[in-house]
Structure formats: structure tokens, C-alpha cells
Amino acid sequence: MRAAQLHSNETKLRINDVPTREPVGDEVKISVKCCGVCGSDVHLTVHKTVKLAHYPRILGHEASGVVKVTGENVSKFKKGDRVVISAGTSCGHCKHCIAGYYNLCEEVGVLGFEVDGAFAEEIIVKEKYLTILPDSIPFDQGAILADAVSxxxxxxxxxxxxxxxxxxxxxxxxxxxxxxxxxxxxxxxxxxxxxxxxxxxxxxxxxxxxxxxxxxxxxxxxxxxxxxxxxxxxxxxxxxxxxxxxxxxxxxxxxxxxxxxxxxxxxxxxxxxxxxxxxxxxxxxxSYGADFRTIPELIDLYLTGKLDLSKSITSHHPLEEVNECLENLYYRKNNPIRYIIEPGK
Ligand SMILES: [Zn+2]
Ligand SMILES: [Zn+2]
CATH class of the missing domain: 3.40.50.720 (NAD(P)-binding Rossmann-like Domain)
Structure with missing residues (x-):
């Protein structure tokens, strides 16, 4: 699949073909539809003020998509489901994770930082990170629920x-x-x-x-x-x-x-x-990230008309334009709110 990877000491992402695998256990493979470009991606690249523990890394932590394949233990999602992927990652077994307060986990991380992210045609994540995205919420506005809104x-x-x-x-x-x-x-x-x-x-x-x-x-x-x-x-x-x-x-x-x-x-x-x-x-x-309550409550606010995200998407771009988006965000060209990468286009 095509993916945008950051290599150490580089300020631009390389758009490469990278190998894929099939999901196992509680993992779900998702076709990424939209992924927002965040200020923290700028810190990792153009600005180079944040370093990762492991390179190369596929960035992108604000994504929505469609379920493609499910692991054998996945119970809540099926092929074709529209989903939002939470930006945070966590251990899954500490007391905070068990209670759903993932962002308090001592091993809290971020998609695209500790594990590969969603500036890619596909991503594999555990099902606990997914929320169903209703048909009435477009993929671009759904994607930004994962971080910019949550x-x-x-x-x-x-x-x-x-x-x-x-x-x-x-x-x-x-x-x-x-x-x-x-x-x-x-x-x-x-x-x-x-x-x-x-x-x-x-x-x-x-x-x-x-x-x-x-x-x-x-x-x-x-x-x-x-x-x-x-x-x-x-x-x-x-x-x-x-x-x-x-x-x-x-x-x-x-x-x-x-x-x-x-x-x-x-x-x-x-x-x-x-x-x-x-x-x-x-x-x-x-305050860091969001817990289990956040995305479902935001979806409710959206569906009841209390949250309007129609002005939040600045423009849509293919994966090949991700470096341009990062630079434009750094220089705040055209006063952006969220650029959206569409890796499948
Ligand atoms: Zn972010
Ligand atoms: Zn934990």
C-alpha cells in the first residue's frame, strides 16, 4: 500500500509502497478515507521539535475509514462499517484502561507516534479504538473528531x-x-x-x-x-x-x-x-487526549445539531500532497483549520 513515512533526521515524509499484513485477534484492517493534518505532525516534520522513539514511522492520527477485514476475535465491527479511529493508544489492561480512561494510561501514546498511523491507504488497529461513524457524518468531519474536536x-x-x-x-x-x-x-x-x-x-x-x-x-x-x-x-x-x-x-x-x-x-x-x-x-x-466518553458524545452533539463542523475542513488532498499541507500549516497559508489527506485518491 501507499503510505507517508517519516525517517529520522528528515523533515519531509517519503511516499512509499510499504508491505501490509492481515489483522489477527481483536485487530481490524481499515481502508483510510480521510486523515486530518495536525499541528503535532508539523512539530515532527517541518519544525522538527519532537522526536520519535522509532523510525521510519507512518504519521497521521486523525482518521476515519471503512472496515475492510476483521480479526477472528472482533465482535463489534464488520466489513463495510464506517468508523472513526481514536487518536490515543493505551495498554488495555491497567486500571485506567479497564475503566475506559485510556488517556490516563501510563503507557498512553498516539497513533502515528508510537505505532504507524493513517497517512496510508490502510491501517490496522485494535477494535477498542473504533467508533461507528453514522452515515450522516461525512468522512472528513468524522476524521477530525479523533483529535481536533475530541x-x-x-x-x-x-x-x-x-x-x-x-x-x-x-x-x-x-x-x-x-x-x-x-x-x-x-x-x-x-x-x-x-x-x-x-x-x-x-x-x-x-x-x-x-x-x-x-x-x-x-x-x-x-x-x-x-x-x-x-x-x-x-x-x-x-x-x-x-x-x-x-x-x-x-x-x-x-x-x-x-x-x-x-x-x-x-x-x-x-x-x-x-x-x-x-x-x-x-x-x-x-488535559491530554480524550477518553471513551468523548467521541460518542460528540457524535450525539453533531446529530442533534449542536455541533457544526462544516467550516472545519480547509481542503482535501491526495497522499502525495501531504508535505505541502504540513508546510502550509506551519506557515498558516490561507489561514487553515484542517487540511484533509485522502490516501485512497
Ligand atoms: Zn493532533
Ligand atoms: Zn493502560
Whole structure:
């Protein structure tokens, strides 16, 4: 089959023919229909700031497709089923995995990082990673449920414990952040403020329903600006990985507020006002990936009309154009949300 593989010390994926095999046990072989291009793929390639333990590796962790062959122990899926593939991987036998909280597994990994991913005509995964995709959800919008939509949903709903009527601020309005805005709306947030350094990302944030936009290029003190604008926020979600945003948020929080860190950065997290954190009983929590509840709940939100992903797909590309997509995402050419690779085309 054709697949896009990353070799060590290279910044571009090689489009190769790679050997395939048949699924065994609880494995399912899927014809990949769509796979989203994520910012983390850019870190692995163009940006080269993240290294993998093993090369070569087929990237791609945001995929949908059709079941082609099932292993002998597969019980829930059959040939022809439309499916979404979860982006996270896990051991399957620890207490968190047994409870379905895969993203808490100590061996948590990501498709296309620890195992081969979906920038390929076919992929083999265990059936526990699959969810049926209803016919009314197109493959491209279904694919992005696996990460661009599920990661912010988990962060807001389960880590951030967002309740209807609460106010929300989103730092970093790329592919995950804009969906956080739409999801905060869907979960009943009273007000959503979007903050970013990039004008195009702020335009996208407005399109996804942000009430207010703060340009971090011109605003020197985002915490103060946020406080003045809103009077106080209940949930902050940071997708930027700029930890100074986390620190700045503290002064804008309401008592009992939650700051959720999703974006992974490199600088130190420091607090000038730890007393505020204590007195206001503010929680700072990390959120990584999504658990068993997320994709089925997102499908419900979609089917009941509360989640509109029609604006989320920037363009569709054959596998041969994956390197171009990675580069365009890095340079934010044409203000992308999600490029979709269609490996079968
Ligand atoms: Zn991703
Ligand atoms: Zn586990």
C-alpha cells in the first residue's frame, strides 16, 4: 500500500509502497478515507521539535475509514462499517484502561507516534479504538473528531468541568482552539473570549462563535485585559503552550475557576501571585487526549445539531500532497483549520 513515512533526521515524509499484513485477534484492517493534518505532525516534520522513539514511522492520527477485514476475535465491527479511529493508544489492561480512561494510561501514546498511523491507504488497529461513524457524518468531519474536536471537548467538559452559564477564555485558536470555542458554545458557555497572536486565527475564532477577540500581539497584559473585558472567567483553556498565558490568566479567574493546560510548551511555568491561586481556590490541570466518553458524545452533539463542523475542513488532498499541507500549516497559508489527506485518491 501507499503510505507517508517519516525517517529520522528528515523533515519531509517519503511516499512509499510499504508491505501490509492481515489483522489477527481483536485487530481490524481499515481502508483510510480521510486523515486530518495536525499541528503535532508539523512539530515532527517541518519544525522538527519532537522526536520519535522509532523510525521510519507512518504519521497521521486523525482518521476515519471503512472496515475492510476483521480479526477472528472482533465482535463489534464488520466489513463495510464506517468508523472513526481514536487518536490515543493505551495498554488495555491497567486500571485506567479497564475503566475506559485510556488517556490516563501510563503507557498512553498516539497513533502515528508510537505505532504507524493513517497517512496510508490502510491501517490496522485494535477494535477498542473504533467508533461507528453514522452515515450522516461525512468522512472528513468524522476524521477530525479523533483529535481536533475530541481533545478540546475532553479538556473543557471533563478536565475543566465547564457548566452551562459559565464564561470561558481560549488561548491559541488553531485547529484545536477554534473547536474549543464551538464546543464551549455547545456546552452552554455564557461568554467565550478568544486570544491569539495571529490575526487569521482570531478571524477563525470569530467565525466559530467567540464573543470577544483579544490580539496578544498588541495586548501586553492579557490577564488584565481579560479581567476588564469579562469581570472574571470560570474556565481558561490554553492551546498555545505559552505558559505565560497560564500565569496571566490567574488574575482574570473567578473564585473556583479552572485553568486547563493542553498546549505543550518549553518555557517554565512561574507564578508571581500564588496567593491569588490559593485564596480563589483556582485549579490548574493538564488535559491530554480524550477518553471513551468523548467521541460518542460528540457524535450525539453533531446529530442533534449542536455541533457544526462544516467550516472545519480547509481542503482535501491526495497522499502525495501531504508535505505541502504540513508546510502550509506551519506557515498558516490561507489561514487553515484542517487540511484533509485522502490516501485512497
Ligand atoms: Zn493532533
Ligand atoms: Zn493502560
Amino acid at each position: 481533545t478540546p471537548y475532553h479538556a473543557l467538559k471533563y478536565t475543566g468541568r465547564l457548566s452551562p452559564g459559565e464564561s470561558v477564555a481560549i488561548f491559541g485558536c488553531g485547529g484545536l482552539g477554534v473547536h474549543a470555542i464551538a464546543l464551549a458554545r455547545a456546552l452552554g458557555a455564557s461568554r467565550v473570549v478568544a486570544l491569539d497572536v495571529d490575526k487569521g486565527s482570531l478571524d477563525n475564532a470569530g467565525m466559530y462563535g467567540a464573543d470577544e477577540l483579544i490580539d496578544l500581539k498588541t495586548v501586553k497584559n492579557p490577564g488584565k485585559a481579560l479581567k476588564e473585558l469579562t469581570g472574571g472567567v470560570d474556565v481558561v483553556c490554553d492551546f498555545s503552550g505559552r505558559y505565560e498565558n497560564v500565569e496571566a490568566s490567574v488574575r482574570a479567574m473567578n473564585s473556583g475557576g479552572r485553568i486547563v493546560m493542553v498546549g505543550i510548551g518549553r518555557n517554565k511555568l512561574e507564578f508571581s501571585f500564588p496567593t491569588t491561586l490559593i485564596m480563589k481556590q483556582i485549579t490548574i490541570a493538564g
